Amino acid sequence: MAWPIAEVARMSGVTARTLRHYDEVGLLPPAWIGTNGHRYYEESQLLRLQQILVLRALGLGLPEIGRVLAAQIDELEALRGHHRRLLAERDRLDALAGTVARTITELEQSGKDGRPMTGIHRPENLFEGVRPAMYGESLRDFPELAGEVERRTSAMSEAEIQAGHRERTAQMIRLAELLASGAPADADPVQAEVDAQYRALTGLRAVSAEEYRAIGRSCVENDQWRTAYEAIAPGLAAYQRDAIEAYVTARLS
Secondary structure, three states: OOEEHHHHHHHHOOOHHHHHHHHHOOOOOOOEEOOOOOEEEOHHHHHHHHHHHHHHHOOOOHHHHHHHHHHOOOHHHHHHHHHHHHHHHHHHHHHHHHHHHHHHHHHHHHHHHOOOOHHHHOHHHHOOOOOHHHHHHHHOOOHHHHHHHHHHHHOOOHHHHHHHHHHHHHHHHHHHHHHHHOOOOOOHHHHHHHHHHHHHHHOOOOOOHHHHHHHHHHHHHOHHHHHHHHHHOOOHHHHHHHHHHHHHHHHHO
């Protein structure tokens, strides 16, 4: 049995655009291409896609996933390996949940008595369990931009990667503080944060207004990214999306 690309996209939650990109980079060729030019996938391709998505969820970039898949011989043993990685990821998420719980407590206490967040001064508390690669998940439906991020990251030192990761997480915390303070999404301090995010993206490649608006929507529509935002503060994913929408309308349209 074979499934067309649109059906595979529906079943997997991966966009047809991303599936085509996986084909273009040699990661997931379709079983065959019909006379109409449409890609069709069989069971073996669906199993391979499952492995790709598991490895992506574990934070691997596409080049590394390609190497892992090329090196594996026994499919069952490969699945056992993925299972071990998922168990390790579960433990990491448990650590992240503890980090987020502490951050929420800090934000609530700061809102009550005005004291600064002590977690900001103890970054090992703020960032424990947070994996740098998780930020790439927001770009999974933007393969060209994600590819550029991966290329830049591969040339960075571990210290540079960690510094960038801490700054991006700190941006999420600052947005949470602005949300908690009642600042609207189009307020100047919020827009300053969004402007810094946009400039970071355009430092990699040109990002159109519509593409940036779509990235904003992905903060809510991408399950992993929405979960990361919502774990810090309820409503933060929509707040980020609305802030980007306001930025695009005011500055890029």
